[in-house]
Amino acid sequence: MPTNRDRSAAMRAKLIDAGRALFAEKGFADTSTPDIARAAGVTRGAMYHHFADKTDLMRAVVEQEAEVVARDIHRSGQATDDAHGALMAGAKAYFTAMQVPGRVRLLLLEGPSALGVAEMQRIDRETGGQTLVDGLADAMPEHNTTALPLEELANVLSAAFDRAAMAIADGADAAGYEDAIAMLLSWLTGGAPKR
Amino acid sequence: MPTNRDRSAAMRAKLIDAGRALFAEKGFADTSTPDIARAAGVTRGAMYHHFADKTDLMRAVVEQEAEVVARDIHRSGQATDDAHGALMAGAKAYFTAMQVPGRVRLLLLEGPSALGVAEMQRIDRETGGQTLVDGLADAMPEHNTTALPLEELANVLSAAFDRAAMAIADGADAAGYEDAIAMLLSWLTGGAPKR
DNA sequence: GTAAATAACATACAGATTGTATGTTTTCAA
């Protein structure tokens, strides 16, 4: 006989999986809770027992996706030890992770709209959020880490990453975008002007 | 007695204004059509006569916002005649335009989610879409306009603009972000490596 | 080991929303 813990975990997993699939395919707004329950093979009651509402399930889905991406990026940095290489490896890992079908939509479109940007920032902060700023700081000449607006550059740069991932997911040429990003990174870590 | 054209125009304007205010304040999903009709001082019937559905009204709102932003940017370039100056002026104009309350939310959050990215790209293309690529190309050393992945850089850069506008709208220090963007632009137009 | 308590899940319901179908009134066109 399964323990309560097991039952809960299995049920949550089924619901999160079904939610992930539907939210990714049809979007958050166009997915109904009956849809989700049906896809998960359970009743709506079960869903509302484990999640406060549809948005709460969406949060669980997005958190799971964000965690996977963060883990992949983190792992990519383990092998490399020079800072610039780690940064480039992280970039590549990000693009690879974001190619998983539906992930761009979930993390970059539906997530911000359904959960709000503040919540997305919280999730980002609690998963891989600081990775890019840190990587950037590590890979930069000493004098620039204080002279440049690091925080702002990292934020703006992460938007560039996201847009590149979106374009690639939309069928754009991946190499062109990876080039563009690599150029930005190279400039920031090497060619950026002293100030 | 008002002509039919006038009646329609006035009604559409009232509905678009009411929609703009509510979508900006509460978001697309949390705004109901009774809300909109009430705010506009008309009935839902009037709204459904002029717009196919709630999304169609949203499209009208977003198009209006996009047109105003594009117009402001276009105007900013008129005074300046050197390419780099025009690019910088355009950047400044974009940030100024995006400070209008609710505009960031409408154009960068609710729009993409409610209308889809494809539709947003269409709107962008039909308003100011090409401005940044053109400005970039004009302000660049000849040899780079062919050697660099211009299209990709412009797209990724426009994402950086958007993120900066979001951060500023969220209360972040505007100067820091404008600096960061200016640095990216300067590098692209001047310091970018030959290839 | 059993009974009370609690967690897991199912069913039933109330309120609200969306888009449409069907009226009514005002302008337009012949």
Place this chain on the structure above:
DNA sequence: TTGAAAACATACAATCTGTATGTTATTTAC
């Protein structure tokens, strides 16, 4: 001026969401 068409209003059917209330399974206390 009268029929047609556009502008607007009202009424309706089909969801959908969240909650309240049941029922069944598992813990916990004794």
